[in-house]
Amino acid sequence: MALTRNDTTPLFSSDTANTLRLIVYLALAIGLMVSDHRNGWLARVRYAASAAIEPMYRLAALPSQLARDAGDAVADRTRLNARNAELERELLLAQARLNRLQTVREQNERLQQLLDAQRGLDVGVQLARIIDVDTDPFRHRVVVNAGMRQGVSAGEAVLDAHGVMGQVVEVLPDTSTVMLITDAAHALPVRSERTGMRAIARGTGALDALELQNIPISADIKPGDRLVTSGLGGHFPAGFPVGSVRRIRNDPSGMFAVATVAPSAALDRSGEVLILHDLPDPVGPPAPVSIEGPPAAAAQQ
Amino acid sequence: MNRLRANDWLFWGSVFAGYLLQLMPLPQALLPLKPWWLALILVYWTLEAPEHVSLGRAFVLGLVGDLLVGDLLGEQALRLCIFCFILMRFRARLRFFPMWQQALAVLALLVNDRIVLLAERAVAGLGGAPPSYWLAPLVGALAWPWVFLLLDDARARLRARES
Numbered sequence: 001m002a003l004t005r006n007d008t009t010p011l012f013s014s015d016t017a018n019t020l021r022l023i024v025y026l027a028l029a030i031g032l033m034v035s036d037h038r039n040g041w042l043a044r045v046r047y048a049a050s051a052a053i054e055p056m057y058r059l060a061a062l063p064s065q066l067a068r069d070a071g072d073a074v075a076d077r078t079r080l081n082a083r084n085a086e087l088e089r090e091l092l093l094a095q096a097r098l099n100r101l102q103t104v105r106e107q108n109e110r111l112q113q114l115l116d117a118q119r120g121l122d123v124g125v126q127l128a129r130i131i132d133v134d135t136d137p138f139r140h141r142v143v144v145n146a147g148m149r150q151g152v153s154a155g156e157a158v159l160d161a162h163g164v165m166g167q168v169v170e171v172l173p174d175t176s177t178v179m180l181i182t183d184a185a186h187a188l189p190v191r192s193e194r195t196g197m198r199a200i201a202r203g204t205g206a207l208d209a210l211e212l213q214n215i216p217i218s219a220d221i222k223p224g225d226r227l228v229t230s231g232l233g234g235h236f237p238a239g240f241p242v243g244s245v246r247r248i249r250n251d252p253s254g255m256f257a258v259a260t261v262a263p264s265a266a267l268d269r270s271g272e273v274l275i276l277h278d279l280p281d282p283v284g285p286p287a288p289v290s291i292e293g294p295p296a297a298a299a300q301q
Numbered sequence: 302m303n304r305l306r307a308n309d310w311l312f313w314g315s316v317f318a319g320y321l322l323q324l325m326p327l328p329q330a331l332l333p334l335k336p337w338w339l340a341l342i343l344v345y346w347t348l349e350a351p352e353h354v355s356l357g358r359a360f361v362l363g364l365v366g367d368l369l370v371g372d373l374l375g376e377q378a379l380r381l382c383i384f385c386f387i388l389m390r391f392r393a394r395l396r397f398f399p400m401w402q403q404a405l406a407v408l409a410l411l412v413n414d415r416i417v418l419l420a421e422r423a424v425a426g427l428g429g430a431p432p433s434y435w436l437a438p439l440v441g442a443l444a445w446p447w448v449f450l451l452l453d454d455a456r457a458r459l460r461a462r463e464s
Contacts, residue, residue, distance in 0.1 A: 018356065018389065025360045025382045032364075032375030037425065042367070042374040049368055056369060060324035132326040138333075138430065139372065170371060177371060205431070207329060268329050 043170055050172040057143055057175060061132040124277035126150060128158075131175060140166075140180035140207065144273060147174045155235060157276045163241040163264035164188070164229060165273055180267055181242070182207050190242050191230035195220045198230050201242060201261055207268050210243055210261040217257050223247060227261060237276060307459045312353045315342045315452060316362060320369055333433035336441030337411065339366060339377075340384055341448045344407060347388045348396050349453065359385040376421055380414050387413070400446050407445045411438030 036042045046053060128146035146152050148171050158165045158178045166186065170177040179186055184205040190212070191198050197219055199212040215221060225245040231238025243263040251258045319339040327335060339362065346353045363378030370377070387410060388395070395406055415438055419430060 015390075018386065021356050022382060022386045025356055026379060029360065029363075029375040029379035029382065033373050033379070033421075033425075036374040042371060045374065046368055046371055053369060056320065057324065060321050061326065064326045138434065141371075 046170070047172055050174070054172060054175050057131050064132040125159075126152070126275045126277060128152075128273055128275055130271060130273060138205065139185075140183040140203065140205070140267070141169070142166075142178050142180065143175050144178055144275070145175055146275060147172045147176045149173050151277065152176050152275055157236045157240075159240060159274045159276065160265045160271075162266055163243065164236060165265045165267060167235060168275065178273075180207075181263060181265075182210060182267060188236055188242065189230045189232040190227040191238075192221060193226040193228050195225070197221060198232065199227075199259075201227065208262060209246075210263055212245075212259040212261060213251065213256070215248075215257045215259060217250070217255070219257065221245060221248065221257075221259060226264075307463060308350060308353070308456065311452075311455055311459060312346060312350075315346075318342075320366065323366065324369060333431070334436050334440045336437055336444050337414065338448075340381065340411065340414065341407070341441055341445055342452070343381070343385060344388060344410075344445065345449055345452045347385060347392060349456070351389070351392065354385060354389075356382055356385060356389075373421075373425065376418075379421070380417050383417055384410060384414055400449070403449070404442045404445045408438055408442035411441045414438070 032041075126146060128144040128150075131143045131145050144158070152168055152171055154168050154171050154176075156168045158167060164181060166178045166180040166183070168176050169179045180203070181188055181201065182203040182205070184203050186203040187200050189198065190201045197215075199215060201210040201212055204211050212221075212227075223245050227242045227244065229236040229238055229240045229242055241264045243261040245259050246262045247260045248257050249260075250256075316339065319342045322338040323335075343354055343359065343362070359381045360378045363376075363381035364374070366377040366381070367374050391406070395403060398406065412435070415435060419434075422430070
């Protein structure tokens, strides 16, 4: 320890210099993180650097794209036929439902005209495709191939055929990042379809579960209840399916119940998604559940 | 001069490949297993050709990684700086370890990095991590010998062609 040889001195000083440099860089990184957290610089820097980032995403997604294309190319005929038949059946069902909705819509329009309501129910949607890149396995984000130039802006809701997927959190010129509803930092206001009870569905960080916390023990909620967006808060339009209650348990304090919800959107699959452009009903209480009219089960037929 | 340039190409090429591998999609079940490729590649360059790696470069490479991932500017930069700093400290010893000991050292480094990341997340208010969070360093340590062999082979070939 007490050895102080002359030739070790430069080595020692270079170590000190290195340590100093490390400290400087660490301070710099922490400063960057803090200011980014506060001001959201990263979004702006990323927007500026998008010319480099977007091709990188496309390139990284290329192998899986190729694999999928190859799978399509060699998919056997019977499977394709089965898939086709299934899709046709689904289309028929959807068509029938649409026809029924069409009459309801016409009726609705007439009534609205009678009421002289200005608010349109038309929802501007845009089809986008998920680009197969994952940025961080512990955050649930996906990248889609529509961005600023396609008219997407941050905060817009993203849906798939079965329900709400998430919302746009970041927009680049030709791509945008969507935070899924299961991200641990995500929460969305929901309403039970059966009882109208409102709650907040929080992401858990697991791709197949949401959580409703702080439900009163006495609340009327049971497994199988379907949850839809309540439209409160103005981020998501009301009435889109979010998931169904899978399990209810007491929280550790015993004062409230916690419900685990299975999201209805196919979050783990990639493909086409819908981005909702404008919110038909930005703020305000959810529409009251009508007591008259067909029960929910009949409305689905 | 020429060799240096070829080596530079290999360095930047491997870093680019590291970024691509980072972004590359995997099946859902395998996602938590994805090792930190960029760090593994930098381990190779630090051990074998340290003139390519400095703390400043680690910082910049980390920043680029942050830009690509889009989480928080400076997150990877911080981790990569700590990673490379420890690596440079122990470089002289690590270089002459047999492969399995090197893999263990890489494991220790990656676990340390996971702890740093956990601390960062705690500060950012993201909370705890699932058990699978700790699997990635293991996979990284298992992948290390292959990364080493691949890059070493590529470098040896370059050298052989030029001389």
